[in-house]
Amino acid sequence: MSRLPLGALVAASGISSAGVMMTLIAIPWFVLQSTGSGTKTGLVTAAEVLGLMVAALLGGPIVDRVGTRRASVGADLLTTVTVLLIPLAVGTTGLGLPGLIVLSFVMGVSRGPADTAKQVLLAGVAEASGIRTSRAASAVEAAMRTGRMVGGPAAGALIAWIGPIPVLFVDAGALLSSAALVFVLIPAAAGPPRSSSEGYLKELREGLGYVKRDALLRAMVGMLMLTNSLDFGLLGVLYPAYGDQVLHSAALVGAMITAVAVGALLGSALYGWLGHRFSRRSALLVAVALEGAPRFALLALEPSPPVLLAGLAVAGIGAGALNPIVLPAVYERVPEAVRGRVLSLLVGGILAAMPLGSMAAGLLLDGIGLVGALAVFGGLYLIATTFPAIFRVWRGLDDPAPIGGDRLVSQESRTD
DSSP states (O other): OTTHHHHHHHHHHHHHHHHHHHHHHHHHHHHHHHHOOHHHHHHHHHHHHHHHHHHHHHSHHHHHHHOHHHHHHHHHHHHHHHHHHHHHHHHTTOOOHHHHHHHHHHHHHHHHHHHHHHHHHHHHHHHHHTOOHHHHHHHHHHHHHHHHHHHHHHHHHHHHHHOHHHHHHHHHHHHHHHHHHHHHHSOGGGSOOOOOOOOHHHHHHHHHHHHHHOHHHHHHHHHHHHHHHHHHHIIIIIHHHHIIIIIOOHHHHHHHHHHHHHHHHHHHHHHHHHGGGSOHHHHHHHHHHHHSHHHHHHHHHOOOHHHHHHHHHHHHHHHHHHHHHHHHHHHHHSOGGGHHHHHHHHHHHHHHTHHHHHHHHHHHHHHHHHHHHHHHHHHHHHHHHTHHHHOGGGGGGGOSSOTTSOOOOOHHHHTO
16 A cells, blocks of 8 residues: 555556647647648647746746645646647637647646656655655656557547547546546655745745756756757657658658657666666666667668667667656755755756757758758767766766755665
8 A cells, every 4th residue: 555656656647648648649630630731730839848848947836835746636637627628619619820829838838837746746655655766767757658659559549530639538538537646646745845935936046056056967957958859859850851751651650659669668667677786877878878879870871660660669778767767866966845846947948958959950951961960960969978978977876965965865765
């Protein structure tokens, strides 16, 4: 029974991820189907990413003040209402592009606090369950990867069967299920105490202060800003171009994404099982070596589809281990009282650079072609992923006490 809250968090994360993936496919499909415009589809997609970024940068103090469980449940319920407004408007008054952009933005704003709150809850439910934080993070990561892996094909099948708009009702059901699991099975005490009302701006500055004082947190954000922006450009621009110019198949592009997801699921499971036997820095170097620049080299070589899919699955193993490696270090270095705002700021900083990766991929694709774009992106990725090997600050991954900062190290987390 002591592990029931962790099981509930794992299930809620997986279910909500499946619903999110369905929405991410259904809404762009609806826009393309109704307008035939790639530009309009991009605007709607960018609106949700912008909402996520705004929520991440500004919503952390709200999570700390409201309480993590309450924030998770409330944000999931708000997102449910926003999702349901889309089919309601389409079926009654009609929904134009401006209205859909606004609702997509609100959807991103409401999803942000839910994701942050679940990340903060993770440390508490892991400690209550007597499980290493890294193993609990691996379980949540595996559930989220599974949700995305199931949600994508399910959305495609449902769109073909009932159309894109009815799929949103399935997403709403998933979000309600996630909220119910957290509310019923995770006690409020699993999260840190609610922060005192010191003023929103003061709390936001306090979160920024922790990031500024901790060199490792700054290094993490810097590297992940660059790598996530490159990943976003690869997924949103270079993958479709590769499918069109090399594979000549949209189905194989979907298979590429699935191959990475399968590998990532395996990677998160392997790290949860074996990761505590190795230093985090060593594990990180192996993970980024697998999932980083080799993907771009593999694509540029244009291998046969079986070789391509196998290589992407291997790269996915590294991708699946990244969060379970990094998150426990963040939990150890950031006091409970400010985890919500600090995690939000970290995620917001990473999200901020993602649209730049998409724009850069498009410009490079038009300017120097697909192979040239892959070479540039692969080179930048290689540079970014050498940082943990070169700079001493990354040794802090295995040091639970940040220099000059507060510490919060449980006996359980010291065993990682």
